[in-house]
Amino acid sequence: MEVWFIILISLCACFSLKSLFSFFSSTKTTKKNVSQGNLPPGPPTLPFIGNLHLLPKSMVDLRSVMYDLSQKYGPILTVYLGSEPLIFITSYTLAHQVLVRHGATFANRPAVVPVSSVLSNNHKDIGGSPFGPSWKALRRNLLSEVLHPTSLKSYSVERKRVLDSLLKGLHESSKLNQPVRLLDHIHPALFSLFIRMTFGELSETQIKEVEGIQYQFLVSYEQFTVLATWPRLGKLLLRNRWKRYQQFLKNQDDVILPLIRARKKLRQERGKAFEVIPYIDSLLDLKIPGEKGNVEEADILSLCSELINAGGDTSTTMLQWVLAYLVKHPRVQSKLFAEISEVVAKGAKEVEEDDLHKIPYLKAVVLETLRIHPPNTLLVPHTGMEDVELGGYTIPKDTKVNIVTALIGRDPNVWENPMEFKPERLLTSEDIGEEASDVTLFKMMPFGAGRRNCPGNKLGLLLLQYFIANLVWNFEFKTVDGEGVDLSEKVMFLIVMKNPVRAYISPRIK
Numbered sequence: 391m392e393v394w395f396i397i398l399i400s401l402c403a404c405f406s407l408k409s410l411f412s413f414f415s416s417t418k419t420t421k422k423n424v425s426q427g428n429l430p431p432g433p434p435t436l437p438f439i440g441n442l443h444l445l446p447k448s449m450v451d452l453r454s455v456m457y458d459l460s461q462k463y464g465p466i467l468t469v470y471l472g473s474e475p476l477i478f479i480t481s482y483t484l485a486h487q488v489l490v491r492h493g494a495t496f497a498n499r500p501a502v503v504p505v506s507s508v509l510s511n512n513h514k515d516i517g518g519s520p521f522g523p524s525w526k527a528l529r530r531n532l533l534s535e536v537l538h539p540t541s542l543k544s545y546s547v548e549r550k551r552v553l554d555s556l557l558k559g560l561h562e563s564s565k566l567n568q569p570v571r572l573l574d575h576i577h578p579a580l581f582s583l584f585i586r587m588t589f590g591e592l593s594e595t596q597i598k599e600v601e602g603i604q605y606q607f608l609v610s611y612e613q614f615t616v617l618a619t620w621p622r623l624g625k626l627l628l629r630n631r632w633k634r635y636q637q638f639l640k641n642q643d644d645v646i647l648p649l650i651r652a653r654k655k656l657r658q659e660r661g662k663a664f665e666v667i668p669y670i671d672s673l674l675d676l677k678i679p680g681e682k683g684n685v686e687e688a689d690i691l692s693l694c695s696e697l698i699n700a701g702g703d704t705s706t707t708m709l710q711w712v713l714a715y716l717v718k719h720p721r722v723q724s725k726l727f728a729e730i731s732e733v734v735a736k737g738a739k740e741v742e743e744d745d746l747h748k749i750p751y752l753k754a755v756v757l758e759t760l761r762i763h764p765p766n767t768l769l770v771p772h773t774g775m776e777d778v779e780l781g782g783y784t785i786p787k788d789t790k791v792n793i794v795t796a797l798i799g800r801d802p803n804v805w806e807n808p809m810e811f812k813p814e815r816l817l818t819s820e821d822i823g824e825e826a827s828d829v830t831l832f833k834m835m836p837f838g839a840g841r842r843n844c845p846g847n848k849l850g851l852l853l854l855q856y857f858i859a860n861l862v863w864n865f866e867f868k869t870v871d872g873e874g875v876d877l878s879e880k881v882m883f884l885i886v887m888k889n890p891v892r893a894y895i896s897p898r899i900k
Contacts, residue, residue, distance in 0.1 A: 428784040429475055432468035433459060440470025449767040449881045453796045456480060460797065466781045476790050480797040482804060482833040484781055488772065488791055492780070493840030496772040497521040500790050503770060513692035514685065516845070517700070517770055527678045528693065533845055535672035536587070536697075542849060544666050545587055546743060549856060552583045553740070556857070557864055564895045569870045573890040576709050580853070581605070581702040588694045589649050590668035596649065603645045604698050607638060608883040646691050669697055699883075701846060704765050705853050707884045712759045712858055714891040715811050717867045718875040722813060726751055727898075730863050739899060741859040743852070749859065754813035756854045757834070761799040762811065764836035765884045769793040772842065796885070799834040868894040 433441055444459075446452055456478055459467055465481035479485050488496050503518035516532060519525040535541060556579040563570045581601045585592065589600075614635050617624040625632045653670050664671070673690045677683070685693075716723040726749075733748045734741050746752065771790045778785045785791065800808040805815070837847035844850070861867075869875060870892050880888040 429468045429786075430466045430477060430781065430783045431463045432470070433463070435470045438472065440472050440474075442471065444469070445471075450879045450885060453767050453794070456794050457797055460794075464781075466783065474790075476792060477785060478792045478794055480794045481801065482798050482835065485793045485795075485798060485835060486839065487780060488793065489835075489838060489840035489842070492774075492778055493842075495774050495776055495778055496791060497841045498773045498775050499842075500771050500773050500788075514689035515692050515696045517696065521775070521841075523679045524681070527676070529845060531672050531676050532669070532697075535667070536669050537845055537849055541667070542852070547666065548583055548586050549743075549853070550740075552579050552586075553857065553860055555579060555582075557860070560861075560865060560895055561897060564865070564897055567894075569873075569892040570895050571890055571892050572713055572867075573706070573710055573887075576713075577605075577706050580705045580709065580857075581698065583853075584698045584701040584705075586668070587701070588669045588697050589653060590664070590666070590670070592649070599645050600649070600698065601702075603638075603642050604695065604702070607642070607695075608699060608703055610634070610638065611883045612881060642695070643691070646694065647687065650687060650690055650694070670694055700844075701849070703884060705850060707765060707886050708756075708760065708763070708850070708854055709857055710887055710891060711763045712756060712854060713861070713867065713893075714875050714877065714887060715759055716755070716858075716862065717869055717891055717893045718877070719811055720868070722755065722811070723862060723867065726755060726858075727862050727866075730859055734863060737899070739864075741856070741863050743856055746852070746855045746859060749855075750817060751813060752855050752859055753851075754816040756851065756858065757816050758811060758813040760836040761805070761834040762809065763879075763885065764795045764799055764834070767794065767796040767885060769795055769835075769838050770842070793835070793838070795835050795838075799836070801833075804833050864897065864899055866896045866898055868896065870894060 433444060435441055436443060444455060446455055457480070459469070459478070460480040466477065466479050466484050468475050468477055470476070479488060498521040499518055501520075514524065514528060516525065516528050519528065556575055559575050559579075560570065563575070578598075578601060581604070582597050585597050585600050592600075613631060617628065617632060617635055650670065653668075654674055657671065657674065670690065673685055673693055676685050678685065716726070729749050729751045730741060733745050741749075769792070771792050773788050773790055774785055776787050799805070802808050837844035837850070873892065875891055876887070876889045878888040879885050
């Protein structure tokens with residue numbers, strides 16, 4: 391959200407902030423005033439704009455702002471957006487209370503969630519939908535039809551196919567004896583996997599079209615959030631941006647709607663005799679309690695887009711971060727290869743998924759990366775469905791609560807030398823068993839926790855371990871002389887590498 395634009399609204403001489411919100415709001419309901427007598431402490435506010443002058447434009451910069459404020463006001467604090475209080479939580483203990491202990495109360499979302507409004511065009515999705523029968527049905531469908539262990543196992547054929555293609559491309563690049571920009575190989579591979587999981591068998595041309603339009607949305611997301619928050623005002627003052635947003639939506643319809651209709655027709659012709667069932671099939675069959683008929687076509691497009699973006703972009707981002715740390719720390723890469731060598735037969739071309747649990751250091755490497763670089767600075771905001779006592783303060787009903795996961799994983803009160811990349815810290819014993827699969831146990835929460843946690847967290851960890859194990863087994867990744875590895879960040883929907891990592895790659899398997 392652009393600070394200059396918010397300030398322009400807030401300082402408008404003709405209207406008070408409250409009048410502006412009321413006049414330009416896309417909703418017809420008026421938010422009930424809440425008592426602010428016992429809110430957590432926070433910085434002094436200015437008339438009309440509250441603490442807007444303190445909030446940076448970038449989510450990367452927000453992390454340092456929240457760190458400074460938490461040092462002064464504590465792990466739970468209040469920041470005002472105009473006259474609206476926003477609660478920020480920077481400690482694992484309080485985050486766990488919100489998401490787990492009071493998970494039922496804080497299972498709701500704000501009336502407007504920009505990520506949901508922009509990427510779904512206000513159609514159904516799982517991440518931003520309010521708590522209720524519709525959200526429950528959509529989440530239950532995803533967990534039972536796509537993310538159930540049986541379904542995940544059926545997609546192993548697609549994972550292997552994508553891995554083979556990725557390894558082939560890297561082998562070809564290694565022959566050039568030039569540094570390889572790893573993102574150029576990772577991005578199409580992982581997006582193609584989630585596109586196939588979503589729509590089933592497609593041509594390479596169709597996959598590239600879907601990948602292209604989804605990527606455009608992610609790149610453009612930040613500039614469109616203001617249109618979701620104040621749609622009427624955005625149309626008036628940012629007309630060119632609004633036209634671009636509408637064009638993106640049309641382009642997305644042109645690419646994805648034909649795939650939905652083609653799949654529906656194919657199912658009518660062939661019935662349901664498919665070896666691998668993609669996500670779209672479950673949506674075509676889904677009926678939501680209290681609603682008439684099946685899920686509408688526009689909602690199916692939104693939900694398919696959500697799975698591709700959430701899965702493809704998060705997996706791509708995190709895989710690149712892990713590889714960057716392995717390139718930067720050859721000791722860790724060597725130790726990981728040694729552990730893989732103890733499990734995989736010499737000369738084998740692939741690390742099988744069934745072998746991943748035998749390589750505890752692999753899981754530690756992945757989790758250590760997630761600790762330092764969670765996918766985003768904040769979780770999607772939560773709101774309470776009733777007043778809640780938290781940390782000695784009262785959080786009124788409907789108040790937005792933001793969990794700063796980017797600080798929780800770097801909390802020096804929990805983690806010794808938190809910015810040091812040290813996977814060994816997560817190895818509590820020689821056999822960590824199920825301990826490392828519960829990321830909340832390690833006080834980092836990259837996937838959230840409780841009722842609104844990321845439903846794809848187990849799939850995400852599986853993919854990261856599977857691809858990292860096979861990349862390290864097949865190649866040695868070395869730094870580029872004089873270049874090193876730049877771990878600086880930027881916002882591109884998620885928090886990504888500002889300068890994608892490049893490396894020399896040498897095949898280990900001839």
